[in-house]
Amino acid sequence: MTDIQTRRPPAPHAAERARTIAARGGQAALLPQAGTRTSPLLHHVHPCGTTLLLLPEEHPLVGQLWQAPRTEVTAMLEIADQAPVALREPVRGLLWLTGWVTALQDEEAREAVLAVADVRPDHRLLDAGHGAAVLRLTPASLVIADAEGTSSIRPDQFTSAQPDPFFREEDHWLRHLEASHHDVVGQLARHLPEELRGGHVRPLGLDRFGLRLRVEGETDDHDVRIAFSRPVSTPQELAGELRRLMGCPFLAQR
Template identity: 85%
Template sequence: MVTDTRTKRPPAPHAAERARTIAARHGSAALLPQAGSRTTPLFHHVHPCGSTTLLLPDEHPLVGQLWHSPRTEVTAMLEIADQAPVALREPVRGLLWLTGWVSALDDREAREEVLAVADVRPDHRLLDAGHGVTVLRLTPASMVIADAESTSSIQPEQFASATPDPFCGNEDHWLRHLEAAHRDVVGQLARHLPEELRAGRVRPLGLDRFGLRLRVEAECDDHDVRIAFSQSVSTPAELAAELRRLMGCPFLAQR
């Protein structure tokens, strides 16, 4: 993860909104129990309230620990990585850590949990619950997000009251298309970068309602730079108008 060192920052989503966006992207995750080794869940899903559904194989040592009589909870941290949508030499653009208590769900609880997840995010891996796979729940006590904007602590109630960025579901597709088919557009956007960064390789890194983020891969270092929109946007039409404005086509940006 690369952070630009410039002190003056344009408007950006607040920490809880960025955390909700990372969670909604379902990036790679690692579970780190207080006592135990780092492990990759078979599946994870962060609910709007911050509680997280996890799937682990029945034979995993953590599952045995949780089912030890009497049934217990284990302190653990879930790390979720926000991967850039294009191939970068430093691909992680943000990290979200959820720290709290992990518990194993009994058959009834597990069925209810899986059905609740399937309602909003159907996934074939959920079918394995109860068939060699145990359903766990992480109840968070605290959260931390670290990205190019800042490193910030978030309370679960702040996370629950925020919403993901309106473009997070389409961001990957749009930026990959921009990288593959519209390098000329990236070049035009690069005109907004500080002059000393324009010699580096400019790549599309992120998109949100406040602006576009570019990664500059320079010879010795990388920089993440935010190019701000003139106002917050929430629809594809508003987004297109702002991008045209940044490209220097104001007559196309009229609403």
């Protein structure tokens, strides 16, 4: 996908986008350096990038980690950022965390599980030590790939960033826009480049810098960012910017 303007609209920087994908959760897959791709029972990425994983106790990777002496395994965790509406290409971004996986036990495992429960209560955490092993991924590097581009991120950059202020509400708002406000989507679609106006316009994403649309054509898709006049941080500011965009959008195609 190419720009139709030399000036690209402002967008969240890579570390912020990575923190947002991590905070949303998404679908995860663990890929050990030597082993097969597997889906954790649960994963949780802390603000520092350290990630708690639950795997079935009988999983071969768990057995490998508990070999004497205890070992670390190099692995990559892939987190897919899924669009909140049903698109034919539903993954709108990928985050990869590469580092070392270790197995936790006893008090260390309990403390790790409680630290997650404090911020993200989940019934699956009750399986820790009862059929599920507790693992920890310590990242050495992170990479994000989405419509804004592909970027490498250092762990300290990830830690210093914040997730988008609307990440918790975004899915609900976009589903509501898709289901109940075709008129709004239609108004935005009038400002698309001429070559995209015959496509099927869908809400794709929302962040403090703007709204993203997916235009599904007959043979390919195009992602379009419509920028706000300034970054927003509250629902009231967001509503004002959306009203403004109904009259004068600033957009670019990717």
